[in-house]
Amino acid sequence: MTEDDVEKSTEYDVVVIGAGPVGENVADRTRAAGLSTAVIEAELIGGECSYWACMPSKALLRPIVARADARRVPGLSAAVQGPLDADAVLAHRDETAAHWKDDGQLAWLESVGADVYRGTGRLTGTRQVSVTAPDGSVRHLTARHAVAVCTGSRAVVPDLPGVEDVRPWTSREATSAKEVPGRLVVVGGGVVGVEMATVWQGLGAQVTMLIRGERLLPKMEPFAGELVAASLAEAGVRIMTGVSATEVRRAGHDGPVTVALDSGESLETDEILFATGRAPRTDDLGTGSVGIEPGSWLTVDDSCRVRGSDWLYAVGDVNHRALLTHQGKYQARIAGAAIAARAQETPLLETDRWGAHAATADHSAVPQVVFTDxxxxxxxxxxxxxxxxxxxxxxxxxxxxxxxxxxxxxxxxxxxxxxxxxxxxxxxxxxxxxxxxxxxxxxxxxxxxxxxxxxxxxxxxxxxxxxxxxxxxxxxxxxxx
Known part of the structure; x- marks a missing residue:
C-alpha cells in the first residue's frame, strides 16, 4: 500500500457492497443501530429493481392487464377495444424508472447517515474492501464488524454461435427499450419470459416464445403455466415447446435476426430476448482473497452470514436463497439486525423473540406474483x-x-x-x-x-x-x- 493509499484508507463499523434495495435496507438497519456504515455502488443507487426489473416491468404490464380487465366488464368493454398508446406507456415507464437517474435514491441513503462511495467494490482480505472510483482512483475501507455483499445477480445469455453480434435483449433491455419491436422472440418460459411476452405483445409486437420444456412457469403448479399459456396464445403469442435455439445471426448492424432451432426450423425476428436464468454478480468481487471461488453463489446461514466466516454476509440474490426483491429486503432486515446484535455482543437467541435474526421465510413461505393476464x-x-x-x-x-x-x-x-x-x-x-x-x-x-x-x-x-x-x-x- 502506497503512502497515498494510506491517506485514502477509512474505517467503518459496516461496509455494504451494492446499493440496490437490499444494500439500502442493510444500511438502514445498521445505521439505526448506531453503526457507522459505508455503501458502495458501481451503477445506479436503487439497483436492478428500481431501473431494470420490478418497477419498470410493472409499469409496462399495468396498462396491458388493466385493458384486459376492462374488456371483461360489461358496459366498458366496447370502449377499450383499440390499441394502447405505446408512447404514453413507455413514457410512464421512463418516469417510474426516474429516467434512470438516482438523485432521489442517493438523497434517501444519505438521509439515514450512510456514506456513499461511487465505484466498484472488491474484497481484498479479511474485513478489507477497495473502492475503484470511475476516475480510477482507489480508496481502501476497513470494516470493524461486517462486510455485507449485496451485489445481486445478472442475466445469463447462452453461449450460442453469433450471440455477441446479435446484441440480444436480456431483462434489462426488455424493460428499458425505447420502441416497440415489430417482432420479438422470447427464449425461456419463466417469470421474465411470460411477463415480457405479455408486455410486448400487448404493445403491438408479434411475439414468439421458445420453451425448452413442455410448459410455462415450471416452478409453479402445472395449472398456472397452462392458464397463462392459454391466455397468451389467445392474445396472439406463438408458443413453441420442446425446442431450443442453436444459433443466432443478425443481418448487418440493425437488420433482422435469424434464429436456428434444434428442430431444424428457423425464425426471423427483429429482436431476441434471452430469459434463461440468472448468475451471481461475484465474478469481479475479489472473493478469491478470502478463499471463495470467484463467480460463485455465496452460501449463508439463516442470519445471512457466509458459512465459515464471522464477518462476511451475503444478502439478497447473491446467496441464491430466493431471487426476489421482497425476499432480499426481508433478508436485509434480518442481516442488519444480526450484524447489530453481534457488534453489540448481544446473544442472538436472547433477543430473538420476533425471529429478528433468522430468515426462516426463505425455507417455507416465499411469496411470488407473476403479473401476467x-x-x-x-x-x-x-x-x-x-x-x-x-x-x-x-x-x-x-x-x-x-x-x-x-x-x-x-x-x-x-x-x-x-x-x-x-x-x-x-x-x-x-x-x-x-x-x-x-x-x-x-x-x-x-x-x-x-x-x-x-x-x-x-x-x-x-x-x-x-x-x-x-x-x-x-x-x-x-x-x-
Whole structure:
C-alpha cells in the first residue's frame, strides 16, 4: 500500500457492497443501530429493481392487464377495444424508472447517515474492501464488524454461435427499450419470459416464445403455466415447446435476426430476448482473497452470514436463497439486525423473540406474483415439492369462476386455486392462485403459511362477501367435505 493509499484508507463499523434495495435496507438497519456504515455502488443507487426489473416491468404490464380487465366488464368493454398508446406507456415507464437517474435514491441513503462511495467494490482480505472510483482512483475501507455483499445477480445469455453480434435483449433491455419491436422472440418460459411476452405483445409486437420444456412457469403448479399459456396464445403469442435455439445471426448492424432451432426450423425476428436464468454478480468481487471461488453463489446461514466466516454476509440474490426483491429486503432486515446484535455482543437467541435474526421465510413461505393476464401467485410448496419432501399431503382445488366475487370482477372469469394441506399437522404448506386480480389475495395465504395457522382456525377467518377472497371459504369447505 502506497503512502497515498494510506491517506485514502477509512474505517467503518459496516461496509455494504451494492446499493440496490437490499444494500439500502442493510444500511438502514445498521445505521439505526448506531453503526457507522459505508455503501458502495458501481451503477445506479436503487439497483436492478428500481431501473431494470420490478418497477419498470410493472409499469409496462399495468396498462396491458388493466385493458384486459376492462374488456371483461360489461358496459366498458366496447370502449377499450383499440390499441394502447405505446408512447404514453413507455413514457410512464421512463418516469417510474426516474429516467434512470438516482438523485432521489442517493438523497434517501444519505438521509439515514450512510456514506456513499461511487465505484466498484472488491474484497481484498479479511474485513478489507477497495473502492475503484470511475476516475480510477482507489480508496481502501476497513470494516470493524461486517462486510455485507449485496451485489445481486445478472442475466445469463447462452453461449450460442453469433450471440455477441446479435446484441440480444436480456431483462434489462426488455424493460428499458425505447420502441416497440415489430417482432420479438422470447427464449425461456419463466417469470421474465411470460411477463415480457405479455408486455410486448400487448404493445403491438408479434411475439414468439421458445420453451425448452413442455410448459410455462415450471416452478409453479402445472395449472398456472397452462392458464397463462392459454391466455397468451389467445392474445396472439406463438408458443413453441420442446425446442431450443442453436444459433443466432443478425443481418448487418440493425437488420433482422435469424434464429436456428434444434428442430431444424428457423425464425426471423427483429429482436431476441434471452430469459434463461440468472448468475451471481461475484465474478469481479475479489472473493478469491478470502478463499471463495470467484463467480460463485455465496452460501449463508439463516442470519445471512457466509458459512465459515464471522464477518462476511451475503444478502439478497447473491446467496441464491430466493431471487426476489421482497425476499432480499426481508433478508436485509434480518442481516442488519444480526450484524447489530453481534457488534453489540448481544446473544442472538436472547433477543430473538420476533425471529429478528433468522430468515426462516426463505425455507417455507416465499411469496411470488407473476403479473401476467391472468395473474399467477403462489407461496410455500407446490404439491410435487411437498410430496418430494416426504410430507403426507392433500391438494384441494377450486374453480375461481365459481366464487361470487369473481363473476362481479369480470364476465367470463377464468381461474383456479389450490391449497396444499399437511394432513399430519393440519396446516397449509402452500397455496397457488391463478386468475385476474388475484395478486392481492396472496398475502392472506402468506400469513397462513408463514404463521402455520391451523386449518380449524382458518375456518373462523370469515371472508367478506362478495369478494374473490371468498375462495378461502370454498377451499376449506371442499377440504372438510
Amino acid at each position: 391472468p395473474e399467477a401467485a403462489s407461496v410455500g410448496l407446490t404439491l410435487a415439492e411437498a410430496e418430494a419432501a416426504g410430507h403426507r399431503v392433500r391438494a384441494v382445488d377450486y374453480d375461481l369462476a365459481s366464487v361470487a366475487g369473481s363473476g362481479l370482477y369480470a364476465a367470463g372469469y377464468t381461474g383456479r386455486a389450490r391449497m396444499v394441506v399437511d394432513l399430519d399437522r393440519g396446516i397449509l404448506l402452500g397455496t397457488t392462485f391463478v386468475g385476474p386480480g388475484i395478486g392481492e389475495l396472496l398475502h392472506s395465504a402468506t400469513v397462513a403459511v408463514a404463521g402455520e395457522v391451523p386449518i380449524e382456525r382458518l375456518w373462523h377467518a370469515v371472508p367478506a362477501y362478495p369478494t374473490i377472497s371468498e375462495i378461502w371459504l370454498r377451499l376449506l369447505e371442499t377440504f372438510r367435505g
